[in-house]
Amino acid sequence: MNRDLLIKELREKSGEIWDIIVIGxxxxxxxxxxxxxxxxxxxxxxxxxxxxxxxxSRSTKLVHGGVRYLAQGDLLLVLEALHxxxxxxxxxxxxxxxxxxxIPVYTVWDAFMYTVGxxxxxxxxxxxxxxxxxxxxxxxxxxxxxxxxxxxxxxGVVYHDGQFDDSRMALSIAHSCVENGGLVLNYxxxxxLLKSETGKINGVAAKEIFSGEEFRLKAGLVINAAGVFADSxxxxxxxxxxxxxxxxxxxxxxxxxxxLRSSSAIMIPKTNDGRxxxxxxxxxxxxxxxxxxxxxxxxxxxxxxxxxxxxILHTAxxxxxxxxxxxxxxxxxxxxxxxxxxxxxxxxTKEVSRRHKITLSPSSLLTIxxxxxxxxxxxxxxxxxxxxxxxxxxxxxxxxxxxxxAGAPIGSSPGxxxxxxxxxxxxxxxxxxxxLLGQPIxxxxxxxxxxxxxxxxNEMPLTLEDILARRTRALFLNASVxxxxxxxxxxxxxxxxxxxxxxxxxxxxSYHQLVKNYI
Numbered sequence: 001m002n003r004d005l006l007i008k009e010l011r012e013k014s015g016e017i018w019d020i021i022v023i024g025x026x027x028x029x030x031x032x033x034x035x036x037x038x039x040x041x042x043x044x045x046x047x048x049x050x051x052x053x054x055x056x057s058r059s060t061k062l063v064h065g066g067v068r069y070l071a072q073g074d075l076l077l078v079l080e081a082l083h084x085x086x087x088x089x090x091x092x093x094x095x096x097x098x099x100x101x102x103i104p105v106y107t108v109w110d111a112f113m114y115t116v117g118x119x120x121x122x123x124x125x126x127x128x129x130x131x132x133x134x135x136x137x138x139x140x141x142x143x144x145x146x147x148x149x150x151x152x153x154x155x156g157v158v159y160h161d162g163q164f165d166d167s168r169m170a171l172s173i174a175h176s177c178v179e180n181g182g183l184v185l186n187y188x189x190x191x192x193l194l195k196s197e198t199g200k201i202n203g204v205a206a207k208e209i210f211s212g213e214e215f216r217l218k219a220g221l222v223i224n225a226a227g228v229f230a231d232s233x234x235x236x237x238x239x240x241x242x243x244x245x246x247x248x249x250x251x252x253x254x255x256x257x258x259x260l261r262s263s264s265a266i267m268i269p270k271t272n273d274g275r276x277x278x279x280x281x282x283x284x285x286x287x288x289x290x291x292x293x294x295x296x297x298x299x300x301x302x303x304x305x306x307x308x309x310x311x312i313l314h315t316a317x318x319x320x321x322x323x324x325x326x327x328x329x330x331x332x333x334x335x336x337x338x339x340x341x342x343x344x345x346x347x348x349t350k351e352v353s354r355r356h357k358i359t360l361s362p363s364s365l366l367t368i369x370x371x372x373x374x375x376x377x378x379x380x381x382x383x384x385x386x387x388x389x390x391x392x393x394x395x396x397x398x399x400x401x402x403x404x405x406a407g408a409p410i411g412s413s414p415g416x417x418x419x420x421x422x423x424x425x426x427x428x429x430x431x432x433x434x435x436l437l438g439q440p441i442x443x444x445x446x447x448x449x450x451x452x453x454x455x456x457x458n459e460m461p462l463t464l465e466d467i468l469a470r471r472t473r474a475l476f477l478n479a480s481v482x483x484x485x486x487x488x489x490x491x492x493x494x495x496x497x498x499x500x501x502x503x504x505x506x507x508x509x510s511y512h513q514l515v516k517n518y519i
Contacts, residue, residue: 141153
């Protein structure tokens with residue numbers, strides 16, 4: 001993806017009418033743009049910041065059916081998610097993985113209940129099952145999870161779910177959209193909605209963030225997929241629109257792999273306050289979370305509270321031989337869930353749904369809120385089908401259930417560059433031509449100079465944060481070490497894009513301020 005060429009294409013099409021303009025470049029918006037482009041619609045996506053900057057890069061890194069939804073009796077949601085889980089792993093094998101989970105059990109009743117419940121989970125997955133669940137005794141549980149406290153343990157229940165790299169998945173979807181004729185642009189802020197004389201929405205006003213260049217773009221359909229910012233887009237349509245989102249903050253901490261020492265993940269289905277806790281091996285470290293805290297203010301850069309961090313630490317301490325302390329945390333990240341609330345009673349948490357909601361305003365603004373990463377493809381399908389039913393799009397069939405995402409390798413391609421899929425050969429050739437480019441920038445990370453250069457040329461990063469937070473996962477894996485490589489990454493970016501030392505200094509300073517939220 002070349003951003004300059006995409007902007008040039010946007011200018012050249014300034015007089016044309018897009019079939020679809022999508023506002024928001026997270027999982028939901030990107031999924032809709034890809035669905036639209038692959039059906040043959042002229043699709044444009046605009047994101048005010050970077051792709052997956054918000055919620056979509058701050059998940060628990062799971063592609064899952066939702067074991068806790070099974071316990072709540074929401075079988076339809078679980079069935080849908082398990083089906084989508086299977087499609088996601090099939091269509092994006094370079095960024096998704098089969099992960100083994102173990103639920104430690106401390107009573108005979110729990111052993112029976114979780115074994116039976118997860119057998120049902122397997123049954124619902126059907127032919128897309130990732131592996132059978134089964135009970136293991138205490139000795140085997142401790143062998144597989146050597147850092148789990150053995151006191152009171154009866155055994156464990158093993159099951160399988162998906163794991164993925166969320167922001168890399170988002171980039172793969174963005175690439176796929178462009179490959180299918182769509183156009184996606186980061187750092188393009190929608191500043192207003194255009195309307196016809198009859199009051200129907202027929203386009204957007206937008207601004208390129210860095211240059212300030214303004215655009216008026218016409219479309220037959222505008223879709224609001226702005227996540228936690230969806231209400232602000234809805235208010236552009238109708239200033240009196242009632243709030244439809246009840247945001248909830250989810251916090252995760254990242255620990256050194258020594259706190260788990262296992263390729264299996266731990267799932268605690270019920271903590272003292274009813275939340276679920278995971279400890280998951282991810283990129284050679286351990287992600288532990290999450291929290292579920294209702295909040296009133298939304299931000300592009302949410303910050304974890306001390307209370308949330310302590311909850312995770314105290315809960316992990318009950319189960320791990322080596323209790324994690326505050327000083328052991330190597331990164332902290334917070335994300336906001338755009339939960340769909342009841343507009344007539346937005347303050348009620350009982351009204352908040354984990355499902356997505358699709359609404360069509362009188363002026364034809366199509367809005368989707370809620371949902372989760374695993375079901376992004378289905379959400380996109382339902383959104384466009386609603387537009388078709390409303391007469392806003394010509395009827396065309398969804399094809400994404402069998403659409404391999406950009407980069408998806410035909411066969412297995414193990415190794416360090418697996419996440420780049422079939423494009424990994426380009427990075428390997430750069431290293432072959434100049435072996436110095438294959439050396440890690442810092443011993444604390446595997447990232448090489450070749451990767452950074454390739455990312456600059458192919459993945460539309462505009463800031464140092466774009467590379468260190470989302471193209472690589474340095475910020476999320478070890479915030480302090482990511483600071484150590486920031487100057488060298490900024491230097492490579494400047495070399496690739498022709499930026500001066502002032503740009504490098506400003507980017508490094510801005511990044512160091514950002515890192516404070518992750519330490």
